[in-house]
Amino acid sequence: MTEPGLFELEAVVVGQPKRSQWRRYVGPALAVSTVEGTPLARVTHTDDTHSLLTKTSGEFIVRIKRRSRFGQFGPVRFHFTDAADQEVGTACARGLVKTRQLGVQTEQGRQLLLTRRGHLSDEWRLTESDPEGGPAPEILGRVSVSTIDTWLGLQQYVVETDPRLDVSERRTIVASVVCLHLLRRPPGDSAAPA
Template sequence: MTQPDLFALDAVVVGQPKRSKWRTYRGPALAVSTVEGTPLAEVTDLDHTHFLLTRTSGEVVFRIEKRSWVESFQQFGPVRFHFADGADREIGTAGARGLVKSRQLSLRTEQGRRLLLTRLSAASVEWRLTEADPESGDPAPEILGRVEVSTVDPWLGLQQYVVAMTPRLDASERRTFVASVVCLHLIRRPPGEGSGVA
């Protein structure tokens, strides 16, 4: 059976794979699948600042590099993520600032389109993808995608993100959107941190 194209689907699930609390986990940091559960790709944490998304076939889809001004105090300063394809060509960025960095991510696609991934409120489990208003920089009214987060394992605090995309996003913009959801998880649940979420 042919595997569905990751960036042609209207929705995908990005989540932490299940694991045992009693054994050291050595699998991928995140798994990407269809809503029905068919595996599509995996995110590997290379060194807590570089992450690799590969299809189940082993093909590299993109790399994410996390940069912050002062690594030991990164919770206070802005954080920027750079996305590169398998040939190391930059294909987009995401950035967050402020004390609650998971409130809004500013995205730039490969074609230069400016998008925002915005959380509705501090208690909300939903983020909305919109274009950035060219004059004010605020989210435009039209919703281009949604991310809904849930805890799939309360014991370990494992997170799952359902990523829904509208037809107004092309394949490269969908790629940036999925990459930004990986970044959102890295902001909310930094590697090596406890189970608290933001």
């Protein structure tokens, strides 16, 4: 029996790998693993605008490109491309608190929202419509963040998705969680997360 693929799992963990405060860290920026801790993939930043999601074997999964027209004050858009350089999804954040809501578009064009209820909330809900725009929408997933090392401020995101989401939609959601982390803690920034 073979292990399920990374995007066939309904729950994965995206987090900053633990590191020593005494030595310079040279590993990946983020690691993707099963809830039990089995490594599946890693994220590396090639510069402040490009990140790569690869399997632990080194096989390329998706490239994440960050674009922002007006610096930190304007909207930030992330484009996801596959090995053939085809766009397989996007994520967009607007407003002054860009980590409150992330608009996500999947490869098939499905529009989703990752929204947290308040600035201090540690959970984002995945829905097809804005939770504040009327009746409570159906929840298609959750992203919960926690601090795994208070001294270094290392973050971990547990990503739970509905069984009805397909593999390509889960790929977009995992890439969006990477974007969420980049918005909260940009590459090279040691400030506390937003």
